Each structure stands twice: as structure tokens, then as C-alpha cells.
Amino acid sequence: MNEIVNRVKESGLISLDLADYKPAEEIVELDVADQLWQRLVLKEKEFRAWIKSCDWGQYSEKAVYVHCTEDAIVPTWAYMLIGSQLQAHGAKYIIGSKTDLEKQLIVENIRKDDVSEYTDGRIIIKGCSDISSPEFAMSELVRHLQPVAKSIMYGEPCSTVPVFKRK
Numbered sequence: 001m002n003e004i005v006n007r008v009k010e011s012g013l014i015s016l017d018l019a020d021y022k023p024a025e026e027i028v029e030l031d032v033a034d035q036l037w038q039r040l041v042l043k044e045k046e047f048r049a050w051i052k053s054c055d056w057g058q059y060s061e062k063a064v065y066v067h068c069t070e071d072a073i074v075p076t077w078a079y080m081l082i083g084s085q086l087q088a089h090g091a092k093y094i095i096g097s098k099t100d101l102e103k104q105l106i107v108e109n110i111r112k113d114d115v116s117e118y119t120d121g122r123i124i125i126k127g128c129s130d131i132s133s134p135e136f137a138m139s140e141l142v143r144h145l146q147p148v149a150k151s152i153m154y155g156e157p158c159s160t161v162p163v164f165k166r167k
Contacts, residue, residue: 013157014121018138021113022131023105025063025092032078033070042074051081059091065101066093102132110137110144119148124160 035050037043066082068074079095086093094101131137142152146164153160
């Protein structure tokens with residue numbers, strides 16, 4: 001009887017799944033509009049009182065995107081105060097959108113990956129449809145791997161699209 005041979009495994013191809021770089025942290029929103037007087041203006045005294053009374057521990061070990069859903073001018077220092085509290089309580093955060101935060105977390109996850117194990121490797125990056133901005137994530141992964149990889153391809157081992165090949 002003929003033995004089944006896994007030619008992909010024997011080929012030396014390194015398969016990476018983009019889903020492995022997806023953020024694992026719980027992502028939560030902090031909307032500054034909730035702290036505006038009549039959802040129009042930030043009053044410093046009231047805002048500082050909220051900063052002191054807020055349970056910042058609820059954001060511990062979470063990823064927080066801080067933004068304002070109202071068309072209001074929020075002073076830079078207000079975001080700085082929020083960021084300082086989030087930092088002190090172990091939260092990862094960004095001033096911006098949820099997508100901005102997800103992109104930042106993906107880049108952090110990619111950079112944690114030790115590129116030395118991919119030196120002279122023939123790498124296939126498999127896609128992920130449930131990751132925000134997959135084209136961004138793919139490009140960041142290529143940026144991370146290209147300096148050491150022999151080649152980078154996209155897709156499944158049976159049908160790849162060449163992306164990079166060292167000459």
C-alpha cells in the first residue's frame with residue numbers, strides 16, 4: 001500500500017496564519033463625549049473630578065480606544081489625563097478609533113515574533129477574513145519578515161501568490 005506523504009511539510013515551507021496575530025485583549029471604548037457639559041464643552045473642574053472618581057481599574061489588562069463621538073473641541077490635556085490613568089492601570093490604549101487600536105495591537109503582536117526562526121525561510125502567509133484591515137496586517141507582516149526570509153508567498157500551499165523573493 002502506498003504511504004501518504006505530506007509534500008507541504010517536506011517542502012520546508014513555513015506557513016503563518018494571520019489569525020495568530022489577532023489581538024487577544026478585550027477591546028473597550030472610552031468616549032470623552034460622556035464627560036462633556038451638555039455634550040458640547042469640557043469643563044476642567046468637572047472633568048478633573050471625573051478623572052479622580054472614575055474606576056480606572058475596570059480598564060486594567062484591556063485595550064482601550066479613546067475618542068469623542070461629539071463634534072466638540074476637546075483639549076489635548078484631557079486626552080493626556082485619560083492616557084495617564086489608563087497607563088497607570090495597565091491598559092493598552094490609543095487616542096483614536098477602534099480600527100487604529102486593532103492595527104496597533106497587530107503590529108505589537110507581529111513585532112513580538114522572533115524573526116530569527118524565519119531566516120532564509122520560504123514563508124506562506126495565510127489570510128484571515130475576520131481581522132480588521134487584513135491588507136494592513138499582511139503588509140506589516142511582510143515588513144517584519146522580508147529582511148530575513150528567502151521568499152514570501154500569500155495563500156494556501158496548493159495555490160500561492162509570490163510576494164517577495166530574495167535575489
